[in-house]
Amino acid sequence: MRKEVQFHYDREADVLYLSVGKPQKAKTLEIGDDFVLRLHPKSGQVIGLTIINFAKHFPQLRTGRSDFPANGSFNAARLFEQALSVQLQ
Template sequence: MGAAEVEKISDLVPHFLGIPHKKIWIDYDEEADVLYVSFKKPSHADDSEITEDGVIVRREKGAVVGMTFLNASKRGTAPKSRG
């Protein structure tokens, strides 16, 4: 991993610290263009809802245990490399 990649990830630290979960697992399926974010492993969601902008919020006993972002690569813009 080069300096540019380290810097990109470092830029995310304040965002990660703002999430009210201590553990986060992230998986990206490039073929399906779906980003999976889990706050509990293993999670056994018993309820879910999809938002108007294509985010599936997964809950277990009322608590959010994960989110699935459809069309992930089309959300916002990727930060530009500074190096």
């Protein structure tokens, strides 16, 4: 079953919240400095990712706008994988 990925960027706190499907309560797993996976409390499946200091980790996405383009479809697992690879460098 395909689920939408929702995001919210808090510019003041510089935090990006990504949720697979509707945001919900979750267990958290810190996977490194500034990266937190959100896991379904029963299944353990990844249901979200929080990136603290987002602009520091992804300066190429900075624009003068309050948001960035989010049209189209993308693979959430790939996005999480990319975030992890940036964190591990």
